[in-house]
Amino acid sequence: MSEVLTKTQRAVLWYPPAYDIRVETIPVPNILHPDDAIVKIKLSGLCGSDLHVYRGHEDVHDPLVCGHEFVGEVVALGPSFTPTSQGRPELYATLRIGDKVVSPFTISCGECQFCRRGVTCRCIHSQLFGIPNLPGGQAQYVRVPKAGGTLFKVDSITSSLSSGQDQVITDSSLLLLADILPTGVFAVLQALQHPKISPFINGVPYPFNSYLPDAVASSQPTTLSLQDRTLTLAVVGLGPVGVCATVSLLELLSDVHGIDYRIVAVDMNPSRREKMQAVLAAMSPSTKVDTVKVADIPEAKDTVALWTNGIGCNAVLEIVGNNSALSLAYELVGPFGLISSVGVHQAPQLPLTGREVYDKNVSFDFGRCPVRSMFPTAASILLKRQDVFGGVGETASLIEKVVSFDSAVDAYEAFDKGRCGKILFDPWM
Structure with a gap:
């Protein structure tokens, strides 16, 4: 009743x-x-x-x-x-x-x-x-x-x-x-399920890491070495969704065996970085949080350059939803990389040229969770x-x-x- x-x-x-x-x-x-x-x-x-x-x-x-x-x-x-x-x-x-x-x-x-x-x-x-x-x-x-x-x-x-x-x-x-936890998970899955990232997950080089006709797939090469499967990621924006995305990324990657991974979590707001640090401290020692570097924008750029010898991240999760965040994500991502964007972008045109995205072979996933x-x-x-x-x-x-x-x-x-x-x-x- x-x-x-x-x-x-x-x-x-x-x-x-x-x-x-x-x-x-x-x-x-x-x-x-x-x-x-x-x-x-x-x-x-x-x-x-x-x-x-x-x-x-x-x-x-x-x-x-x-x-x-x-x-x-x-x-x-x-x-x-x-x-x-x-x-x-x-x-x-x-x-x-x-x-x-x-x-x-x-x-x-x-x-x-x-x-x-x-x-x-x-x-x-x-x-x-x-x-x-x-x-x-x-x-x-x-x-x-x-x-x-x-x-x-x-x-x-x-x-x-x-x-x-x-x-x-x-x-x-x-x-x-x-909203915010599923959206964080979605940002992660858009990256980890992408064919550009699957070679790191399954150890099979591109293009054999995904669908191929049987006649071609039968000639699959040897698996990638551990060195070639080191995955470098960034999370841009550490508001509530960004924290959820970082936590989800750590949890989902903990189920993937045979790879090393490094994460830089970026925000210009000191209080948000402090919250992220507190969250990581609460998760330790049950989760591999020592792979995460919480950084402001200059420190994030330096960290990614150091970790990757200047190449850039394999994937960047863009959580904020504005052009400055997207521009930073593009700076951090490396060639043949991926930007997974779940922020709600508004009217201004995206700040990237066709030449820029072509020259990096960068892929974008945008949109609602x-x-x-x-x-x-x-x-x-x-x-x-x-x-x-x-x-x-x-x-x-x-x-x-x-x-x-x-x-x-x-x-x-x-x-x-x-x-x-x-x-x-x-x-x-």
């Missing part, structure tokens, strides 16, 4: 043209489509991507309910959700009122060709939470369209834990699955790295604090100015 909802709720709204955040009372959303769910928000996040709207950089001209990261409890379901549902995503048969859920920052149907291939960020029904047409999660309740293909049940994560251990998986930790498909990998890292992701306000915690909506105006301003780290909202405080 659905929860009897109040008629109104508190929510954080943005007003155009920029920097105008207000906390207002608005109607509680209703079921509008059979595939809808209504989720009662337990926690919502303030993300770096929210700042694009906040600063007026997006093409948005109407007020909106902010936020695209949330964890909560299902309180109402449309008629598509029934135990007899067949031929549709599993949640249409198994999701129940009272289930705790995490939502990706975009909706996905789970049924179109993009969703079937796992690229859920390009679902034909895709919409971003926190736009005028789809109110966001910085509210007490949110409507989730295509909920059977979008939502992720928390018990599918906690079921893998031993008895009693699920109590350590906090709502603040789970919220990281809505398919969060729904990243959930299983991201969840496994979340469970393993509760020393980083499980706390709030500790030296090595990714989340700095949880505040009420009454602090929303100040929180946006502080986050925008780089005076604080990751902030969560409790809409019931």
